[in-house]
Amino acid sequence: MFPYLRSHRVNLQLLQEKSCRDLVQLLESIEGTKLIVLDDSMIGPLGLIAKPKIFAERGIKLLSLKPEQHFPKESQNIIYIIRPQPSLMDHLANHVKANTQAGRLFHIFFVPRRSCMCIKKLENKEVIGAFGCIEELAWNFLPLDSDLVSMETASGYRDVCVDGDTTSLYQAAIGLVQLQRLYGRIPKIYGKGVQAQLVWDHAKHLAIDEKALYNGDKGAIDQLILLDRGIDLLTPLATQLTYEGLIDEFFGIRQNQLTLPAEHFPSYFASGGDCTRDAAGNGVDSERSLLGDTDRKTIMLHSGEQLYAELRNKNFNEVRMLLALKVKDIQLQMNVNRQGQSVQEIKSFVDRLPQLMEQKKATSEHTAIASLIDEHLNVHSFNDDLAAEQEFMICADIDRASAYIEDQIACRAELRNVLRLICLQCAAGSGLKERVLNYYKRELAQVYGVEVLLRISNLEKAGLLRTQTESRAYAVLRKTLHLTVDDIVEVNPHDISYVHSFYAPLTARLVEHSLKPLGWQTLKSQINNLPGPTFEDFQVQLIGIGGRPVVGATPSEASLMHARRVVLVMFVGGCTFAEIAALRFLAAQEDNNVEFLIATTKVINKHTFLDSLLSL
């Protein structure tokens, strides 16, 4: 149904189909005409799971959840598909009171699980009787791309670190078990960080009852690497320089969708296309049918589209070049002098035409996006910020208050950006000197008002701002793991550091090293001074009673050694597109002989990450 999810080893389509089946089953268990009401945060995820066709076929209408709503008379069943947030229950209660009529039933499907708090709240409002069935849809991981699944919980890291709410960890653990159910047991597990450890402990606990998980053969996934966001706070704050990363930072990608003002795409209007672009975006999804926006254009971004798949992970400087090449290429093909050609040649050209037009459209679209990004890049402040960032990355002057930050504060620059730079300095120095930290606090409070202290305390709880301890993890690792490289190669790179121009994300570097023979063992001593425990675990096949003992390396398993390994890398607390790009780059290297599946709580960037932490 979603062709872009298909890949040769771990087929994420299975996951999507299963999720979709769950939904359909639930829907069919309810009789009568139906109307689905979606909470805003569910619209995108639903589009990742089910096509609108499913609903159209069954005559189901979709609405988005609003505080005041009146439902048409003819629908007998109102179904809510929502996240378990108690605040939403108030709306529901109001709806029920305003819309009760004979023969009407309300239902709730909680995603990913029901919460007692929500149900209790409905009881308190005395509307619980109106609800027919309250079910849960266990959509823990949503497939975003052929190698990427996400929980789409934006506040995952914040919940755990600032609010002490570990629901998202638990959900991740359930998701892991679910993945193992679909794809088989994962024999080897490596991990680093407190949260990662918690997730794994939960997952192990949950899987204990499922003997089937252990008895079966080794599954499609060979290895799991659990990484905690807490071990690397520098990467999510740094500016990403890949094409996809930049798009996300400037415009925001939500569930593979990019929405931009349509005025930037004149050709698109001219061709009269409204929303049926099946080649590039097969997700004409509920959002559009729900809230028909005509002056916004939604673009689907995933590897199903050839050109984007090629461009997304490249450094932006390379993207410019590639786009120019593409344009030239298309022009060349279109303008071949056709006079001297035989009929056959012309025929083959005509056959190719639709494909060419398709290419042309995709190219023009991405040129438009690229030029928009260019505009943002050419602003002075962007380059100044980047320069300051890169100074920190190479550990220049991190013990003093940075003059650049001082100037930014004095000019009353955007608070978020100022805090980001301070956090970056802190991450690079593995903590700030107490004097410097206090100086910054004073400056911030004086310029932005005392309220800023609350936000700072959030950051302190999350570990983004802290005073220095003896160990200088980043400075040491920068040397031992070559996090920054001296020769900058952005075009046709041979090292993952290209995603941030010269800095290689620590997480991706860890994964890279763990792939080497005995890699994890050597790593263990090196990453000792990062926060959180380092752990490893093995899930071996259980020997059944009276069964033959399983010989460790049977010939078939030995031959498997030469096949491509599949490694599931799970980021607890979110990961950036730059990290994803780095991992994809590693997978593309021949000698690694490996394939990655990436799981994350949410794809984050410097803005969304900080925003989730800063909100009070």
Add this chain to the structure above:
Amino acid sequence: YHFYNAIDSEGVESNLSLIGSSYAKGRCTVEAELCTDTLRLLKLQRTLTAKRSDEVSLNGLSVHDTMMELLRRGDLKEVERMKSDYKVPDRRYWWMRILIMAERLNWLELEKF
């Protein structure tokens, strides 16, 4: 020291001393100091506003914004006093001066630097 946050968000002046003392209990000297500073600032702002009722109210502005506003009025003496009172670093002080001069197109004076 998490529970002070709840109080702080109300942001009422009367609460500030309370918050300050809780910060002090939680051994956050900087935060405590800043709270007392704010308290002082609010008092100062009130007297300043009372002195000249005709102009924009200063109440509730941050130290930086108050100084900017005063500079806009040309009250250099008061600004200098605030600078030493609130330990405003020289760098930021001159930034303020320059920004305000630029705002008023006071190029002649800018050249003197």
